[in-house]
Amino acid sequence: ITVNDVMEETTPIINKKTSIKQASKTMMKNNSTHLPVITQNGKIAGIITAWDIAKAVSEDLKELEDVMTNNVVTANPNESIRSVINKIKKHNISALPVVDKKQKVIGTISSDVISQLITKDT
Ligand code: SAM
Numbered sequence: 001i002t003v004n005d006v007m008e009e010t011t012p013i014i015n016k017k018t019s020i021k022q023a024s025k026t027m028m029k030n031n032s033t034h035l036p037v038i039t040q041n042g043k044i045a046g047i048i049t050a051w052d053i054a055k056a057v058s059e060d061l062k063e064l065e066d067v068m069t070n071n072v073v074t075a076n077p078n079e080s081i082r083s084v085i086n087k088i089k090k091h092n093i094s095a096l097p098v099v100d101k102k103q104k105v106i107g108t109i110s111s112d113v114i115s116q117l118i119t120k121d122t
Contacts, residue, residue, distance in 0.1 A: 003084060004077035006117060007098045007107035013038055016045050020056050020064050023048055036097035036105045037068050043103040046070045049095075074099045075109050081117065084109055 012030040014023050016037050023035060033050040048068040056067040075084050075096040084096060088111055095110035 001081060001117075002077065003075045003079045003081070003098055003107075003109050006081070006113050007075075007077070007109045008113065009107045011036065011097070011105060011108045013105050014048070014064075015040070016065065016068075018064055020053065020062065020067065023064055024053050027053070034095040034097075034108065034110070036072070036108070037064070038105060044072060044074060044097060044099055044105055047072045047097060072097065076100075077106065081114060085114060088114075 012026050012032055012035060014026055014035050014037055016039055026035060027033060027050060035048050036044055037046045037048055039045045046068040048064065052067045052069065055061070061067050073087050073091050073093060073096055075087070075098050077098055077100070087096060088094065095108055097105050098107040098109055100106050
């Protein structure tokens, strides 16, 4: 079993030039707390989460680029679930965008999905 087997394929994505307000709206609309951020040419540029929006409000930051995380930890479709769990633990995160060889976002893998897997197997 690899990332490809369990990832969510319908991932909402936002552009780097999006406003923080629009990013928040996209989160609410899609019931999602993690949004991969992409460049104009469609490659992954970072990630913004509900935590970052809280930070923007508390520190009065206005630009998406000031609050998103640029150093995004990603997964690839052929990666093992074990490897994803290691990344989640190491970086204290709960979701990873899944990217193809061209760095295009093709899905998301989250700790929620991984927890569901465990309950299914036992
Ligand atoms: N340490 C805090 C805590 O325990 O509440 C924050 C948790 S987590 C480290 C929050 C940060 O992780 C956010 O700034 C978010 O952008 C970042 N983050 C979430 N998913 C990420 C990922 N896949 N790669 C890199 N950073 C990520």
